[in-house]
Amino acid sequence: MTYNPDTQMVGEGVKFERIRRITGYLVGTVDRFNDGKRAEERDRVKHDPTKC
Amino acid sequence: MLTSIIKRDGRVVIYDRNKIKMAILKAMEASGSTDFEKADLVTQAVEQHFNMQNSYATPSVEEIQDQVEHELMASGLDNVAKRYILYRASRNTIRERKSKLVKVFDEITFSDALDSDVKRENANIDGDTPMGTMLKYGSESAKDYFLKFLLSPDQAEAHRDGYIHIHDFDFYALTMTCCQIDLIKLFKGGFSTGHGFLREPNDIQSYSALACIAIQSNQNDQHGGQSIVNFDYGLADGVRKTYKKLYLKNIAKVCDVLGENVSYEQLKEMSAAITERCGAMPKITPDKTYVALELEELKKLCKDPAVAEKAQKFALEKTEDETDKATYQAMEAFIHNLNTMHSRAGAQTPFSSINYGMDTSDEGRMVMKNVLLATDAGLGHGETPIFPIQIFRVKEGINYNPGERNYDLFQLAIKVSAKRLFPNFSFQDAPYNLKYYNPDDVRTEIGYMGCRTRVVANTYDPNNEITYGRGNLSFTSINLPRLAIEAKGDEDLFYRNLKKYLDLCVKQLMDRFAIQKKKRVRNFPFLMGQGVWIDSEKLGIDDEVGEVIKHGTLSVGFIGLAETLTALYGKHHGESEEAQKKGLEIIGFMRRILDEYSDRFKLNFSLLATPAEGLSGRFVRIDKKRFGEIKGVTDKEYYTNSFHIPVSFEISAYDKINLEAPYHALTNAGHITYVEMDGDVSQNLEAFEAVVRCMKEAGIGYGAINHPVDRDPVCGYNGIIGDVCPRCGRRDGEGVPLEKLHRLGLYKHLNAATLGQCGNQFEEADRIPNKI
Numbered sequence: 001m002t003y004n005p006d007t008q009m010v011g012e013g014v015k016f017e018r019i020r021r022i023t024g025y026l027v028g029t030v031d032r033f034n035d036g037k038r039a040e041e042r043d044r045v046k047h048d049p050t051k052c
Numbered sequence: 053m054l055t056s057i058i059k060r061d062g063r064v065v066i067y068d069r070n071k072i073k074m075a076i077l078k079a080m081e082a083s084g085s086t087d088f089e090k091a092d093l094v095t096q097a098v099e100q101h102f103n104m105q106n107s108y109a110t111p112s113v114e115e116i117q118d119q120v121e122h123e124l125m126a127s128g129l130d131n132v133a134k135r136y137i138l139y140r141a142s143r144n145t146i147r148e149r150k151s152k153l154v155k156v157f158d159e160i161t162f163s164d165a166l167d168s169d170v171k172r173e174n175a176n177i178d179g180d181t182p183m184g185t186m187l188k189y190g191s192e193s194a195k196d197y198f199l200k201f202l203l204s205p206d207q208a209e210a211h212r213d214g215y216i217h218i219h220d221f222d223f224y225a226l227t228m229t230c231c232q233i234d235l236i237k238l239f240k241g242g243f244s245t246g247h248g249f250l251r252e253p254n255d256i257q258s259y260s261a262l263a264c265i266a267i268q269s270n271q272n273d274q275h276g277g278q279s280i281v282n283f284d285y286g287l288a289d290g291v292r293k294t295y296k297k298l299y300l301k302n303i304a305k306v307c308d309v310l311g312e313n314v315s316y317e318q319l320k321e322m323s324a325a326i327t328e329r330c331g332a333m334p335k336i337t338p339d340k341t342y343v344a345l346e347l348e349e350l351k352k353l354c355k356d357p358a359v360a361e362k363a364q365k366f367a368l369e370k371t372e373d374e375t376d377k378a379t380y381q382a383m384e385a386f387i388h389n390l391n392t393m394h395s396r397a398g399a400q401t402p403f404s405s406i407n408y409g410m411d412t413s414d415e416g417r418m419v420m421k422n423v424l425l426a427t428d429a430g431l432g433h434g435e436t437p438i439f440p441i442q443i444f445r446v447k448e449g450i451n452y453n454p455g456e457r458n459y460d461l462f463q464l465a466i467k468v469s470a471k472r473l474f475p476n477f478s479f480q481d482a483p484y485n486l487k488y489y490n491p492d493d494v495r496t497e498i499g500y501m502g503c504r505t506r507v508v509a510n511t512y513d514p515n516n517e518i519t520y521g522r523g524n525l526s527f528t529s530i531n532l533p534r535l536a537i538e539a540k541g542d543e544d545l546f547y548r549n550l551k552k553y554l555d556l557c558v559k560q561l562m563d564r565f566a567i568q569k570k571k572r573v574r575n576f577p578f579l580m581g582q583g584v585w586i587d588s589e590k591l592g593i594d595d596e597v598g599e600v601i602k603h604g605t606l607s608v609g610f611i612g613l614a615e616t617l618t619a620l621y622g623k624h625h626g627e628s629e630e631a632q633k634k635g636l637e638i639i640g641f642m643r644r645i646l647d648e649y650s651d652r653f654k655l656n657f658s659l660l661a662t663p664a665e666g667l668s669g670r671f672v673r674i675d676k677k678r679f680g681e682i683k684g685v686t687d688k689e690y691y692t693n694s695f696h697i698p699v700s701f702e703i704s705a706y707d708k709i710n711l712e713a714p715y716h717a718l719t720n721a722g723h724i725t726y727v728e729m730d731g732d733v734s735q736n737l738e739a740f741e742a743v744v745r746c747m748k749e750a751g752i753g754y755g756a757i758n759h760p761v762d763r764d765p766v767c768g769y770n771g772i773i774g775d776v777c778p779r780c781g782r783r784d785g786e787g788v789p790l791e792k793l794h795r796l797g798l799y800k801h802l803n804a805a806t807l808g809q810c811g812n813q814f815e816e817a818d819r820i821p822n823k824i
C-alpha cells in the first residue's frame with residue numbers, strides 16, 4: 001500500500017476494484033480489455049426483476 | 053492461357069501484362085538501357101512460357117518473376133536482369149516490412165498492453181510480461197502460417213474478410229478445445245501429470261490439491277478452458293477418507309489419555325477387518341452394524357471396556373466437526389490455488405470451471421457447503437475470487453423446493469452468488485437437458501464449462517450420451533449481421549448465403565478434424581495418456597486419437613442475432629414479436645443443417661451461442677468500414693453476443709429471460725442468459741432467487757446474474773462503491789489520512805515509521821474485511 005509521509009496519507013493512486021463479468025469471466029478491471037468488450041460493458045442497462 | 057495469378061497472400065487475381073512490362077521498363081531505365089521495344093518481347097516470351105506448359109495450374113507472382121529474370125538473360129539483357137533482381141529484392145524487403153505480421157510484431161514489441169488491442173486480445177494473459185510477449189509472437193506467427201498454408205483459399209478468404217471467425221486459430225493444427233474432467237476416474241490408482249506420478253490421494257487436502265493439478269495439467273494439453281464435471285461426487289471420497297482417518301485418531305487419542313495402549317495403526321487394522329465383514333466403515337452418518345461391531349472389537353483391545361465406550365462416543369461426537377473444518381481449509385486452498393497458479397509458460401492463469409449441486413451424500417454436501425463458504429469469504433484480503441467459474445446444478449426433487457435434500461445448498465448458492473457473482477446456475481430440468489438424464493447414472497447430469505460450452509448428445513456413439521470425459525474439438529462462428537446487410541432485405545438471399553457459410557464452416561471443421569485425428573496419445577500426455585478423455589484408456593501411447601475424439605463436438609457459432617434481425621426486418625427480437633419469430637426461424641434453420649450433417653457423417657456437429665470473445669469488436673469494425681454506419685446494426689463498437697437481447701435495450705428481467713429461453717433449446721453446443729441487477733442484491737436475496745427461479749421455469753439451460761461488486765484495496769471494503777468509499781470516505785485514487793484508518797480500527801499496528809514510503813508487507817494483515 002502506498003504511504004506519503006509528507007501528507008500522512010495512505011493509498012494515493014490506488015484504484016477501486018470493480019469486478020465485472022466480461023464474456024463469462026470475472027475481471028478486476030476492464031482496462032485490460034479490447035475496445036469492443038469495454039464498450040459492451042459500458043452500455044449495459046439493468047433489468048427490472050419485479051415481474052419474476 | 054495465362055489469365056490469372058496467385059498473389060503472395062494467396063488471393064487469386066486477374067493477370068495484368070502491363071505490370072510485368074512496367075517492371076521491366078523500370079529496370080531498363082535504372083540500368084541505362086534504351087532497348088524499350090524489347091520490354092514487349094520479353095513480356096510475350098514470359099506469357100508464352102506459361103501457355104506452353106499446357107497446365108491449368110495458376111502461376112504465383114514469384115514464378116512469374118523467376119521467368120522474367122530467365123527471359124531477360126536469354127535476351128542478352130544481363131544488366132537489365134541484374135537491376136530487375138535488385139529491384140525485386142528491395143520490393144520484397146519493403147513488402148516484408150509492411151506485411152501484416154511484421155506490423156503486428158512491431159505492436160507487440162513496442163507498445164504497452166494498455167494501448168494495444170493485440171495485447172489485450174486475451175485478457176487473461178498479461179501481455180506486458182516477457183513470457184506473455186513470447187506467447188504473442190508465437191501465436192501471431194502460427195496464425196499467419198495456418199492462414200496461408202493450411203486453410204483452403206475460400207476458407208482463408210472467409211476468415212480474413214470476417215464472414216467467419218475460426219476460434220483459437222493459433223492452435224489450429226495443435227489440439228482440441230476442452231474436456232469435462234471426471235475426478236473419480238482420474239484419481240483411481242493415482243495418475244501421472246507428465247512431470248511425475250501422483251499416488252491416489254487419501255484425504256480431502258490432497259484431493260483438493262490434485263484437483264488443481266488436474267486442471268493445470270490438462271491446460272497444457274488443450275487450448276480451451278478446463279472443467280471438472282463432478283466436483284461434488286469427485287471430492288466426496290476425499291471427505292470420506294478424512295473422516296475415517298480423524299475418527300480413528302480420535303479413538304486413539306482418548307485411549308492414550310485414559311491409559312490404554314492402543315495405537316492408531318492397530319485401530320486401522322481393526323477397522324479394515326470390520327469393513328471386510330460388514331461392508332461399512334466409519335462415516336458422517338454412522339452405520340449401526342459397523343458401530344456395534346467396532347465396540348465389540350474395541351473392548352477386546354482395551355483393558356477397561358469403559359474406555360472403549362468413551363473413546364467411541366468421543367469419536368462419534370467430534371469427528372464430523374473436525375472433518376468439516378478440514379474440508380473448509382481444503383476448499384479455501386483450492387480456490388486460492390486456482391487464482392494464483394500459472395500455466396502455459398507462466399503467462400496465463402488457467403480458465404477453470406467446476407460443476408456441482410446434485411450429490412446428496414453427507415460428504416458431497418460437505419464439499420459443496422464449504423466451497424460456497426470459502427467463496428463467500430473471498431481470498432486473503434476478502435477479494436472476490438476470479439476463478440473457478442462455479443456452476444450449481446438446479447434440479448427439482450434434489451435442491452429446488454423446500455424440504456428437498458439439497459435445498460439448503462441451493463439457498464446458500466443464491467446467497468454467495470448475490471455477493472460474489474458465482475456460482476452460475478445450470479438447469480437439469482430444461483427439457484433438452486432432462487432428456488439425457490438418467491437418475492441411476494451421474495454421468496448423464498448436465499455439465500457446462502468455461503463460459504458456456506455444453507456437450508451431451510452423441511451421434512457417433514448413442515450409448516454414450518454423457519457429459520463425463522467429453523468436450524469440444526473446435527468451433528467457428530458466422531458473422532450473421534454481415535449476411536443480413538448484404539441480403540438488402542432479400543430473405544431468400546440471406547438464407548442462401550447462410551447455407552453457403554454453414555457448409556463452408558462444416559468443411560473447415562472437418563479439415564481441422566482431419567489434422568486433429570492424426571495426433572497420437574503421446575501428444576496429450578495428460579488428456580489421453582491418463583485416460584481423461586473418454587475411451588482413451590483403451591489406446592496405446594503411439595496410437596492415433598482419431599476414433600476416440602469422435603465423441604467430441606464440432607461446433608458452428610454465431611454472433612449478433614439482434615443486429616441481423618434489425619438489418620433484415622427493421623427490428624430486433626426485443627422490439628417485436630414478429631422479429632422473435634424470425635429469429636427463431638434463423639437459429640432453427642442453422643440447427644437443422646447441423647443436425648443433418650451429424651446424421652450424414654455420424655459426427656457431433658452442434659450449434660453454439662458464441663461467447664463473443666475477441667470477436668465482439670472485430671466483425672463490426674470490418675463491417676462499419678465496408679457498409680458505413682447502419683442504425684441499430686453497425687453503430688456500436690461490438691455486435692451483440694449470440695442470441696442476446698442488446699445490452700443497451702430497456703427490458704424487464706422476465707421478458708428477457710422468456711425471449712432468450714427458446715434459443716437455449718436450439719443451441720445444443722452451449723448458451724447462457726445474463727440478467728443485470730441493480731444495487732446491492734445481497735440485501736435482496738428474494739429478488740435474486742426469483743430471477744433464478746424464473747430462468748428455471750422459462751426453460752433456460754444455463755444462466756447467471758450480473759450485479760456490481762466493488763472493493764476498496766485501501767480499507768478492504770467489499771460491496772458497492774459509488775464515487776466515495778462508504779467505509780473510509782476516499783474517492784478513486786485518493787489517499788486516506790493514516791489517522792482516520794486508525795480510528796476505523798484498520799492498520800492498527802502501523803504508524804508512519806513502520807508503513808514506510810513503499811509500504812510494508814505486514815500492513816495488509818491488519819485489515820478487517822467487512823462483515824457478510
Ligand SMILES: [Zn+2]
Nearest residue numbers: 230501502505
Ligand atoms: Zn469448453
Ligand SMILES: [Zn+2]
Nearest residue numbers: 764767777780
Ligand atoms: Zn475505503
